[in-house]
Amino acid sequence: MNPYARRRLVNMTVLSLSLAATAIGIIWLAAILWTLLENGIAALDVDFFTLDTPGSGSDGGGLRNAIFGSLIMTALGTFVGAPIGILAGTFLAEFGRGNPLAPAVRFINDILLSAPSIIVGVFVYEAMVLRMGHYSAWAGAVALGIIVIPVVIRTTENMLNLVPGSLREAAFALGTPKWKVIVFITYRAAMQGMLTGVLLAVARVSGETAPLLFTVVNNQFWQGVAMDAQMANLPVVIFQFAMSPDHNWQRLAWGGALVITFAILILNISARLLANLRGFSK
Amino acid sequence: MVDAVIRESGIGTRGRALDVVFRAATFFFAILVLVILFGIVAALIDGALPALKQFGFAFIVDSSWDPVKQIFGAFPAIYGTLITSFIAMLIGIPLAFGIAIFITELCPPWLKRPIGTLIELLAAIPSIIYGIWGLFVLAPMLQSHVQPFLVETLGAIPLIGFLFEGAPLGVGMLTAGIILSIMVLPFITSVMRDVFETVPTVLKESAYGIGATTFEVVWNIVLPYTRTGVIGGVMLGLGRALGETMAVTFVIGNSHQFMTSLLAPGTTISATLANEFSEADTPIYLSVMFALGLILSVITLLVLAAAKFMLSRMERQGGS
Numbered sequence: 001m002n003p004y005a006r007r008r009l010v011n012m013t014v015l016s017l018s019l020a021a022t023a024i025g026i027i028w029l030a031a032i033l034w035t036l037l038e039n040g041i042a043a044l045d046v047d048f049f050t051l052d053t054p055g056s057g058s059d060g061g062g063l064r065n066a067i068f069g070s071l072i073m074t075a076l077g078t079f080v081g082a083p084i085g086i087l088a089g090t091f092l093a094e095f096g097r098g099n100p101l102a103p104a105v106r107f108i109n110d111i112l113l114s115a116p117s118i119i120v121g122v123f124v125y126e127a128m129v130l131r132m133g134h135y136s137a138w139a140g141a142v143a144l145g146i147i148v149i150p151v152v153i154r155t156t157e158n159m160l161n162l163v164p165g166s167l168r169e170a171a172f173a174l175g176t177p178k179w180k181v182i183v184f185i186t187y188r189a190a191m192q193g194m195l196t197g198v199l200l201a202v203a204r205v206s207g208e209t210a211p212l213l214f215t216v217v218n219n220q221f222w223q224g225v226a227m228d229a230q231m232a233n234l235p236v237v238i239f240q241f242a243m244s245p246d247h248n249w250q251r252l253a254w255g256g257a258l259v260i261t262f263a264i265l266i267l268n269i270s271a272r273l274l275a276n277l278r279g280f281s282k
Numbered sequence: 283m284v285d286a287v288i289r290e291s292g293i294g295t296r297g298r299a300l301d302v303v304f305r306a307a308t309f310f311f312a313i314l315v316l317v318i319l320f321g322i323v324a325a326l327i328d329g330a331l332p333a334l335k336q337f338g339f340a341f342i343v344d345s346s347w348d349p350v351k352q353i354f355g356a357f358p359a360i361y362g363t364l365i366t367s368f369i370a371m372l373i374g375i376p377l378a379f380g381i382a383i384f385i386t387e388l389c390p391p392w393l394k395r396p397i398g399t400l401i402e403l404l405a406a407i408p409s410i411i412y413g414i415w416g417l418f419v420l421a422p423m424l425q426s427h428v429q430p431f432l433v434e435t436l437g438a439i440p441l442i443g444f445l446f447e448g449a450p451l452g453v454g455m456l457t458a459g460i461i462l463s464i465m466v467l468p469f470i471t472s473v474m475r476d477v478f479e480t481v482p483t484v485l486k487e488s489a490y491g492i493g494a495t496t497f498e499v500v501w502n503i504v505l506p507y508t509r510t511g512v513i514g515g516v517m518l519g520l521g522r523a524l525g526e527t528m529a530v531t532f533v534i535g536n537s538h539q540f541m542t543s544l545l546a547p548g549t550t551i552s553a554t555l556a557n558e559f560s561e562a563d564t565p566i567y568l569s570v571m572f573a574l575g576l577i578l579s580v581i582t583l584l585v586l587a588a589a590k591f592m593l594s595r596m597e598r599q600g601g602s
Contacts, residue, residue, distance in 0.1 A: 011495035015388060021380025025401050025471075028464050032407060032415050039418075084311045091308035105312045108319050111586045114469075114518060115579070116525020118552050119322060122559070122575040126325040146318060153315065179304035207408025210527040210552070214559045235410050239528065242414045253414065261411050268406040272399065 033261070040258025043251045052222045053237060056246050063256050065222040065232040070260075072225060073137055073216065073233060074206045077144030082198045084145075085152025092153065093160035094182055106157075112150040118210035120146050125214050137231035140216030144205040151204055155197025159190040192274055199271035203264045209235035234260050326579055329572025336566060341573060347538035349558075354570045356577060358540045362455060362548040363578070366530060367523040369459025369544070374466045374523075375516055381467070382474035386504075387496055398475065405468035413532030416461040417453070421533055424460075425452030429545055432456075448543045453535040456544040461529050466519035473515025477508040477596055511596035517589030525582045527552035551578040 001009070047062045054061025088105070096102030124143040129135055163186050171181040187194070212233055218240060219232040234256050241253035334341065337354065344355025385398055429450030437446035481504050489499045505512065535547020536557055549557075551574045562568040 011497040014497040018380035018383040021377045022384040087308045088311040091312040105315050109315050110590050114521050114586050118527040123322040123325050178301045209410045
């Protein structure tokens with residue numbers, strides 16, 4: 001084979017392999033979603049959303065308490081974490097220049113962004129559960145909040161940096177104090193981008209299981225908003241039910257898995273659409 | 283500059299006071315990030331001390347695990363963590379590289395965003411879903427179709443045979459590694475894509491101009507130009523793989539017995555924490571959990587710091 005034909009052959013092989021790699025990635029995604037639909041859709045009836053988690057060995061039941069608990073803790077975690085993240089991100093974007101601490105914060109934040117979430121669970125166990133003496137929904141919400149913070153910091157800083165400097169300068173020229181410029185001009189211009197960041201953070205924490213395993217644990221019963229006690233939550237229920245040999249539990253686990261995954265995908269895709277609206281694409 | 287002009291003009295002193303408050307608030311929460319990391323490390327060290335005192339350095343190399351007799355060694359968990367992540371990298375890096383080549387060099391422009399988004403959605407799927415899927419779909423499939431084949435072929439080769447011996451159980455280190463490889467795929471791909479896009483077009487066009495094929499351009503121009511960034515992306519993926527918890531917990535088999543075969547069940551640090559933390563009923567058992575958490579943190583934080591360092595070097599290079 002002459003060198004030219006050989007080079008073309010190598011090229012074609014590598015390009016075909018790269019096409020195959022892409023196909024594998026997409027097929028894998030499709031396979032997971034298909035399995036969820038196939039196994040989960042049968043569990044989704046009225047009972048699923050209106051009844052609480054059944055005991056082992058019993059029939060029927062639903063995941064009302066778990067869905068409710070997840071919503072509460074995710075909401076609380078976001079309400080605590082998002083404002084902290086937005087303010088810290090504001091510091092990095094608006095006041096960070098020339099401050100020696102800013103690069104350190106940025107560096108540490110990027111590490112926290114990828115750090116194992118189970119470590120956050122261990123930390124909250126030591127910091128809250130041991131001190132309070134019992135598992136609680138508060139501890140779970142705090143753990144989720146800690147995971148929200150770095151996500152929001154990163155997107156907030158990026159989005160604020162996209163706001164053109166001339167906009168700020170125009171406001172400064174009118175004698176506006178800096179806090180007013182940031183709150184009423186920069187935030188408003190970057191609103192959609194920052195909201196995207198918060199949505200992505202919500203999507204990220206709503207599936208988090210590891211930080212909840214030994215902070216809120218689980219609760220078989222409906223206890224409303226009893227935050228000072230163990231609370232049922234979707235990820236831990238899915239974990240326990242899927243790992244058990246009980247068929248009814250497994251059925252509910254698949255249903256829960258389907259609900260949580262599609263909720264997260266919808267959140268994720270709407271966050272992306274929102275970001276694209278104003279051209280804040282990646 | 284603008285600040286100085288405004289300050290000298292002396293207008294709106296109330297606004298200035300609020301400025302100070304606002305700035306202080308943002309500064310406080312930015313510092314909170316440092317405090318969180320410091321707090322995490324401090325809490326882990328504090329919790330781990332009793333175990334580290336009792337078992338010493340042997341904790342890392344010892345492979346006995348007996349909660350009843352209160353004897354603990356972390357070696358199988360550390361080994362499992364490293365091996366599963368290594369398998370994940372072995373499969374994940376070539377796949378991510380292929381996808382990044384496809385998206386940056388081959389894909390028609392209108393398809394770039396949809397395909398890129400689909401791959402990124404792999405990162406949105408919660409870890410626990412990968413776990414369920416791995417346990418109920420992938421593990422049975424590997425058990426009946428792939429593992430017997432591996433035992434017969436690779437298991438019979440002298441030097442590496444010990445990696446592929448034993449009964450095909452479905453769950454085990456290999457399964458965990460495969461699941462991890464798909465989970466880290468979007469993270470590595472996204473970094474590779476980003477850094478590939480930073481290669482100046484003129485460099486690539488010069489190579490195409492002298493007759494290089496697409497593969498030769500990628501291999502000889504794009505890859506050397508983006509080497510730091512690519513390694514950074516791989517390290518980022520590795521950091522994720524090392525700390526991944528739920529997916530691994532489902533498919534690893536959770537056995538503290540040290541086995542060399544990749545088909546055998548094992549455990550990782552994170553899977554041990556997920557399974558046993560709430561069962562740790564004695565002070566020393568609990569302290570062992572903290573010690574495992576500390577080891578995992580040290581490993582992942584170092585890997586992630588290296589990743590971040592390389593990516594920021596790449597950014598500076600791209601900016602110049």
